[in-house]
Amino acid sequence: MLRAFAIRGTVAASGPDDALVAAAQADPEAFAALYERYLPRVYRYLAAKASSPEDAADLTQAVFLKAFDSVGRFRPGKAPFTSWLFRIARNSAIDANRRRRPAVSLEADSPFDLPGEQLPEEEALRRERLQEIRAAVAKLKPNQRDLIALRYAGGLTINEIAPLIGKKPEAAKKQLQRTLRELKEHYGDDE
Amino acid sequence: MTTNEFERLERDLEEALAAPVPGLRFSASRAAAKNRNPRRWMIGAAAGAVALVAAVIVLPNLSSGGATQVSAEELISRSNSAAEALRSGGVAYHLRGITEAKGGTTVLETWSLGEGGSRSENVYQANGATEVFGFAMNRDGYWIYRTASGVTRVAHVADQKDDRLRIAEPGDLDSAIRKYTIPNCMSATLAGEATVAGRSGYVVDIKPTPETCTADPARPDSVKLAAVAKELGSTRLVIDKQTSVQLEVETFDGDGQLNSKFMVNLFETGTAVDAMATNYRPPAGAIVSEVDNYGDAKSVLVK
Numbered sequence: 001m002l003r004a005f006a007i008r009g010t011v012a013a014s015g016p017d018d019a020l021v022a023a024a025q026a027d028p029e030a031f032a033a034l035y036e037r038y039l040p041r042v043y044r045y046l047a048a049k050a051s052s053p054e055d056a057a058d059l060t061q062a063v064f065l066k067a068f069d070s071v072g073r074f075r076p077g078k079a080p081f082t083s084w085l086f087r088i089a090r091n092s093a094i095d096a097n098r099r100r101r102p103a104v105s106l107e108a109d110s111p112f113d114l115p116g117e118q119l120p121e122e123e124a125l126r127r128e129r130l131q132e133i134r135a136a137v138a139k140l141k142p143n144q145r146d147l148i149a150l151r152y153a154g155g156l157t158i159n160e161i162a163p164l165i166g167k168k169p170e171a172a173k174k175q176l177q178r179t180l181r182e183l184k185e186h187y188g189d190d191e
Numbered sequence: 192m193t194t195n196e197f198e199r200l201e202r203d204l205e206e207a208l209a210a211p212v213p214g215l216r217f218s219a220s221r222a223a224a225k226n227r228n229p230r231r232w233m234i235g236a237a238a239g240a241v242a243l244v245a246a247v248i249v250l251p252n253l254s255s256g257g258a259t260q261v262s263a264e265e266l267i268s269r270s271n272s273a274a275e276a277l278r279s280g281g282v283a284y285h286l287r288g289i290t291e292a293k294g295g296t297t298v299l300e301t302w303s304l305g306e307g308g309s310r311s312e313n314v315y316q317a318n319g320a321t322e323v324f325g326f327a328m329n330r331d332g333y334w335i336y337r338t339a340s341g342v343t344r345v346a347h348v349a350d351q352k353d354d355r356l357r358i359a360e361p362g363d364l365d366s367a368i369r370k371y372t373i374p375n376c377m378s379a380t381l382a383g384e385a386t387v388a389g390r391s392g393y394v395v396d397i398k399p400t401p402e403t404c405t406a407d408p409a410r411p412d413s414v415k416l417a418a419v420a421k422e423l424g425s426t427r428l429v430i431d432k433q434t435s436v437q438l439e440v441e442t443f444d445g446d447g448q449l450n451s452k453f454m455v456n457l458f459e460t461g462t463a464v465d466a467m468a469t470n471y472r473p474p475a476g477a478i479v480s481e482v483d484n485y486g487d488a489k490s491v492l493v494k
Binding site for chain 2: 036039040043044047048053056057112124125128129130133134147149151152153164180181183184187
């Protein structure tokens with residue numbers, strides 16, 4: 001369980017999205033707080049859809065530049081800011097894939113590791129397991145892969161995903177559950 | 192699908208899709224000027240490889256042994272037998288080393304006062320971006336910190352029982368070799384002697400042994416390991432004769448290509464060690480979280 005006990009000098013970055021958006025609408029420099037908050041999620045989402053880390057970085061740049069340019073037009077209350085931002089990310093990824101043959105980058109490796117003293121046996125098994133699940137995800141339909149990327153790479157909630165895919169939250173939840181069941185058929189049978 | 196299976200699948204998906212986030216920097220003025228002067232943002236790189244060389248091992252004095260007559264197993268046995276005495280006495284040292292790997296370089300600096308505290312810090316640099324990762328142990332517990340994209344996040348663990356947070360204890364040669372060795376699938380042998388940064392050390396080779404890495408249908412893990420046994424990489428360690436600190440670590444992939452190389456270029460013991468170096472405190476502006484264990488610390492730092 002995490003217990004934040006001190007936050008010094010980063011108060012702006014710790015507020016709710018609406019406050020950060022309002023700040024960014026008033027002062028362009030304040031957009032940096034939104035950038036800081038969403039960079040990891042947007043990058044990971046795009047990395048799951050791009051053909052290389054370099055392409056994901058370029059797409060991330062494009063997404064935040066678009067968001068920077070248009071954040072003044074965002075109106076809180078219609079949809080969560082997260083959904084608004086990921087709509088830009090999703091459309092950017094779609095446009096990029098139209099320009100070139102899509103190659104879902106689910107083979108990317110080496111997630112951030114701390115010195116966990118992980119034994120090589122565990123590490124070899126972990127790599128094997130992650131390769132299996134990436135291969136299983138790659139077998140899904142494009143809309144299913146997108147759903148997985150939004151939920152588990154972008155970290156979006158069902159309520160944030162629903163407006164992105166044009167469904168009500170309950171329907172989005174059922175679609176995710178169906179996708180996970182299908183994924184399970186291709187993965188982890190020996191677990 | 193049961194709840195447990197569902198949760199396991201979700202955890203695996205999160206891990207599989209947790210791509211390392213590069214240190215992309217944002218500048219509002221640069222963004223506003225993008226049409227006048229479009230430019231690529233600086234891209235840092237993942238710190239995944241940093242962890243590989245972060246551990247530093249303190250061991251008893253092995254200088255009495257002739258290198259060619261002592262096996263790796265004997266080294267472990269002897270280090271373990273003397274470990275308790277060293278734990279009580281403590282060993283003070285300061286070292287600096289550099290890792291060169293695909294994508295960037297990492298400078299490691301470690302200060303150890305034995306039981307009095309220790310601190311290890313990695314500064315990773317790639318493509319003009321810098322990322323700092325470190326951890327310190329002192330009377331206040333464990334501090335684990337990471338600075339990336341100008342933001343410092345710190346996790347503090349008051350409970351020191353989590354073994355995963357140890358960075359340097361006497362007698363850890365056993366752990367060091369285990370760290371690079373898969374039982375039944377790899378073996379460690381003493382390959383000779385070498386000098387690194389003016390220090391004389393033993394060379395230990397750890398290589399895969401696919402012929403002994405057999406699949407046992409009763410143990411699914413062994414089946415998976417046997418399947419990848421031929422792809423396992425090897426490691427060459429140089430271990431300081433006097434202190435048993437790792438002086439050099441080379442890792443190779445399954446094709447024998449060098450993956451990374453860590454080499455110590457500064458090593459000091461005794462009075463040269465600055466006790467203040469282990470007295471870590473979060474810098475102003477850091478986002479600090481109190482956590483219960485190492486797993487939670489990781490989730491705080493990789494946000």
